[in-house]
Amino acid sequence: MPKIKGFNGEDRYNFLLALVGYLGHRDQVSLDELSNHFDLEIEYIVKALRSLNDATAQVGGFEEWPFYIDIDLLEDGIVSLTTADIIDDVPRLSTRQAAAISAGLGYLSSIPEFAGNADIQSLIEKISAGSGRGGAEVISIAPGSIEAGASTLREAILKKRVISCEYINRKQEKTKREIEPLRIDLTGGVWYLRGYCPTNQGVRNFLIEHMRGIEILDREISDVAGNVGEIEDATYVAEITDTAVIVEVTPEAYRLITEFQTVSEPKDIGSGTIRAEIMVGHLPNLGRLIAKYGGSARVISPPEARDIVRNYALKALGESTDFDEREIE
Amino acid sequence: MAKEEAWKPAKTDKSERLFQLTCVLLYSERGLTKRELFYAVDSYRADLAGSSEDDFALNKKFERDKSELREMGIQLSNPDPRSDPDEMRYTIASETFAWPDGIEFDAQQLQLLNLAAQVWAQASLSSEANRGLVRLRGLGIEPAASDLIGFAPRLRTHEPSFIPLSQAIDECIEVSFDYRKADGETTRRHVNPWMLRSIDGQWLLICWDKDQKAVRNFLLKRIVSKVVYRVEQINEKDSAQVTFAAPSETEIEAAIADLESHTASQVATLRVKRDSLAWFHFHMDDQTSATAEVTFSYMDIDLLAEELSEYALDFKVVSPPELAKVIRSRFEAVASAHA
Numbered sequence: 001m002p003k004i005k006g007f008n009g010e011d012r013y014n015f016l017l018a019l020v021g022y023l024g025h026r027d028q029v030s031l032d033e034l035s036n037h038f039d040l041e042i043e044y045i046v047k048a049l050r051s052l053n054d055a056t057a058q059v060g061g062f063e064e065w066p067f068y069i070d071i072d073l074l075e076d077g078i079v080s081l082t083t084a085d086i087i088d089d090v091p092r093l094s095t096r097q098a099a100a101i102s103a104g105l106g107y108l109s110s111i112p113e114f115a116g117n118a119d120i121q122s123l124i125e126k127i128s129a130g131s132g133r134g135g136a137e138v139i140s141i142a143p144g145s146i147e148a149g150a151s152t153l154r155e156a157i158l159k160k161r162v163i164s165c166e167y168i169n170r171k172q173e174k175t176k177r178e179i180e181p182l183r184i185d186l187t188g189g190v191w192y193l194r195g196y197c198p199t200n201q202g203v204r205n206f207l208i209e210h211m212r213g214i215e216i217l218d219r220e221i222s223d224v225a226g227n228v229g230e231i232e233d234a235t236y237v238a239e240i241t242d243t244a245v246i247v248e249v250t251p252e253a254y255r256l257i258t259e260f261q262t263v264s265e266p267k268d269i270g271s272g273t274i275r276a277e278i279m280v281g282h283l284p285n286l287g288r289l290i291a292k293y294g295g296s297a298r299v300i301s302p303p304e305a306r307d308i309v310r311n312y313a314l315k316a317l318g319e320s321t322d323f324d325e326r327e328i329e
Numbered sequence: 330m331a332k333e334e335a336w337k338p339a340k341t342d343k344s345e346r347l348f349q350l351t352c353v354l355l356y357s358e359r360g361l362t363k364r365e366l367f368y369a370v371d372s373y374r375a376d377l378a379g380s381s382e383d384d385f386a387l388n389k390k391f392e393r394d395k396s397e398l399r400e401m402g403i404q405l406s407n408p409d410p411r412s413d414p415d416e417m418r419y420t421i422a423s424e425t426f427a428w429p430d431g432i433e434f435d436a437q438q439l440q441l442l443n444l445a446a447q448v449w450a451q452a453s454l455s456s457e458a459n460r461g462l463v464r465l466r467g468l469g470i471e472p473a474a475s476d477l478i479g480f481a482p483r484l485r486t487h488e489p490s491f492i493p494l495s496q497a498i499d500e501c502i503e504v505s506f507d508y509r510k511a512d513g514e515t516t517r518r519h520v521n522p523w524m525l526r527s528i529d530g531q532w533l534l535i536c537w538d539k540d541q542k543a544v545r546n547f548l549l550k551r552i553v554s555k556v557v558y559r560v561e562q563i564n565e566k567d568s569a570q571v572t573f574a575a576p577s578e579t580e581i582e583a584a585i586a587d588l589e590s591h592t593a594s595q596v597a598t599l600r601v602k603r604d605s606l607a608w609f610h611f612h613m614d615d616q617t618s619a620t621a622e623v624t625f626s627y628m629d630i631d632l633l634a635e636e637l638s639e640y641a642l643d644f645k646v647v648s649p650p651e652l653a654k655v656i657r658s659r660f661e662a663v664a665s666a667h668a
Contacts (some may be wrong), residue, residue: 009344010344010397011344013344014401014464017351021467022469057352058370066355066356085356086356087355089426089428090428091401092426092428094402094457094461098461099457100457100458104444104445104449104484105442107482108441108444108445108482120441127442129429139495139526140524140525140527141527142527144529174604183480183481186481186483187450187483189529210606212609231481233450233481251550272554288640288641289639291660294631294660295663306667309663312641313667314664315642316638
């Protein structure tokens, strides 16, 4: 259930207003219903209801109680707001709330999977009207391209079936894999499959562009995979063979840090340069990952990591001048 | 933080204070002056320093609360803008709680809204979206049983300039920042920010460049300073943020169309090694020869060089020749940074 751990003052204030608006249109609601509806723990809702009852307003020297929740009914798990003098609806969306949701919808409509969805366009219009800002969007997303295979994988996820495919792993080896697919992630234009890997006995992250010959097998995913529950967005899976690498990045390469698991809080060391310690799974890949940033990302230590990056760059410089097609065979 | 600690219904709690402030304002038909509000809201009253005349801290707190309410879409209005600041009567604008007609969502749509609100990986945008969702749920519809499971699109914003820029766009505030071009040249830019646009995972600011007097696009990752809001001195004591007229939809559409035609006009061709990572990246499976050519358009040559650097050993640039040069100079920079 809900992530109220992150609820701060604004969230609580916002929830109180929404709660009053919701209850104002209903005679009685059970606590369970409320909890399901707002996706919040009952305990939390009860506390919110109590503070509605505690709320007072000084009006012209008199103390008013704007809301009354029937306490006897509440003990039986029933919520009834009998007085609600001043608020009879939920406030409209703030422009920031509307912008964040509209951009989310815009992102969905930029994904080929949802491209033809008429609901999304009408929702974007409604959200904009619902905030009263109107005019152009603050944030927009250009249409992307779909990864071949993503729709087959989605079908497998909905049917809870195991898939098989050929996979190029991070060591660039071609392997035949069976994966119990759980979720498709699309992040920064890159498509990933999050799936339970029976070989590693854990949830792993697969680049969909590295998958070929995806087949849905006539076999349901295992109970272990089915019970994985919520998957964290972070894709890093710790292995004992991982290496801690210290890097320094300028703004052009900040992205590098967010894409890796960092060991400690990254430090600003002045003039926009940030130093961070990242965990790297397969060290030989570091050349590709760092060289991408063209000098904006610099490996400080360990020395073997620096060597890998330098050698990759030198090799690329050599190869790019005398690319010999005969080498390919 | 434990669940138990998440809720502290003390009178000093900000949510309680804002809520009480809202209730007090809603009760009052003709509005309340600042002084009246200071007596009506428990937390303010507790802060009223009987002795001090200016109540500097309390005034600041009230100003902060006002702007928080405004940011959360609770519009304070004051019926007579000419009045003395101390005599101003605050009310909550009546449209704050009035949804336009026809704003209804069915269960299927609420499900899409749910998915859309989960898109943000960035914490502050994710909270904005989720607070919006809480309000929409407050309208009363139950989401349908989800058939969108198994799909988690996420938008990432790595750039510190993203939030200040989106707020400046929202409020039409002029901004300035240092921009470092791919060749390393850094200049101060003064712009009217119009829109943030994500193209293949890269964030771009579409704006009116006040120095160039033209529409310009800036990559957020090349903004290397803090984003500064332009402030103007109104009188000896006060200053205010400088705002501009929001762009029309036509202007925005034209800017996007320009960007798209610019991208379409730039074309690169590569010769790629069979079964390499680049081969997979470009989906060249239907080719049977040892190498094959792929042609595509690109927005920015340095961005393209960055993307291709990962596959540097897998291809040769056929055209344009500048691309090979840019890739080369990037690798020279990498080699010298790791010498």
